[in-house]
Amino acid sequence: MYRDAHVGEAPVGGAAFALPASCAGCPVRSSAICCVLDDSGLTALSRLGRRVTLAAGETLLWEGEEAVTVGNVLSGMLKLSTLTGDGREQIVGIVHPSDFIGRPFGKDSPHSATALTDTTLCVFGRAAFDRFAREHAVIGQALLERTLTELDRARHWMLLLGRKSACERVASLIVEIADRADDGPAIDLPLSRQQMGDILGLTIETVSRSLTRLKRAGIIALPSLRRIAINRPGELRAIAEG
Amino acid sequence: MYRDAHVGEAPVGGAAFALPASCAGCPVRSSAICCVLDDSGLTALSRLGRRVTLAAGETLLWEGEEAVTVGNVLSGMLKLSTLTGDGREQIVGIVHPSDFIGRPFGKDSPHSATALTDTTLCVFGRAAFDRFAREHAVIGQALLERTLTELDRARHWMLLLGRKSACERVASLIVEIADRADDGPAIDLPLSRQQMGDILGLTIETVSRSLTRLKRAGIIALPSLRRIAINRPGELRAIAEG
């Protein structure tokens, strides 16, 4: 379906700057996992990394294939997804800028990672990163805290997938996106109906119908296709909670 | 619904044995997270721990409450579960002997932990354990690997909850239990129909009907209520994959 990602720029690193040149302008320097490193650690890690760009639709990791890369998302957004034997898709996570992506300490990738928008990443070879993480406990610690948070999130989503109605699922997704964006009463939808369905375990028709019902109830408005205005946040949250 | 767990035995530890007395007879000494510690580390950790017993049905951690304890399961089995606002339950994980339980580095417990059978644990105060883990990188590393595996498992389960039919879900659960037990063609079901439903996001009636269908198809047999014989593992797996 998608072709492999192409490498954007040449490997970075080289001389041991107090702050690596490649990191100085990094858009997620203060929030990505490497923010816990001191200058010498950052310099060492930057020698292992290189920038990669993906166009929307390109896949960085394939489910079941050997997971050779890990890294940080600098800009853009990716989906993590798995397929049933007959091709039904479920999105199991969305990866945002400053999030870590990939599966350290494991041979095969348990799911695919595909760019939803044009994306830039700072990637490392998994083996080299694993070694680095074992030698720099502070990275392991940071990775642990992020992984624990991701696990909480995944388990919380299991409640949605296992027990919530279509409307409750859609309301939950809107609340989640609104909480993350936090920019006023209207939010930009970065997802197509198909992608919303794949996240929520629903078909596009059911997503659309649920949105229409929330709109007709006056709880939200849909000023444009990719925009949602939340008129009654309290009611929306109440529906989302189930 | 359930009352708080009661403390089983007095705190353990004391003199710095080469191997702590309390750990010498530990049933999961070679497989729990502490197996990565050397004798001095084990001695230090054992000073923080105490044994706790839970009767089936008792709850160790409550969703949303402050998570004051973490620990290892020595024997028995627990469920991790969350509730919707109106009381629908979803089991988000099963914890077995030698598994780690609790949420280090976080204030509140994201889900409840309730004993499915009589259970014994070796528990630590969370704050003390967090401090210990930060000082002993090897524990943090081991915790990270376990957490990554749990995250993979949770995400794989999201595919089941989001996209699989009732029969596929039941087949998947049987396959998973069979793989873990790995004791011949017939497996002991450690779960009631209600618990199976809460794990699979189904009602008890639908679980029962799915089992009947698999039985009528000759793929499994149900020699007793809590026992399943797998007649055609290949077909069962094919159904489970979706």
Add this chain to the structure above:
DNA sequence: CGGATTTTTGATAGCAATCAACAGCGGTGG
């Protein structure tokens, strides 16, 4: 054995999937 609980089976209803048609939007080219 008897009563409580769990499980199975049956009948029905409701929700979401499926199949199908239509509307809105953007881009292309005549």
Add this chain to the structure above:
DNA sequence: CCACCGCTGTTGATTGCTATCAAAAATCCG
């Protein structure tokens, strides 16, 4: 400029699966 086409999203009709409600059967336990 506007007709046409492809794509995404909405709406409608119908089907099918699972939940719900109800009752019978099996199992457990004293």
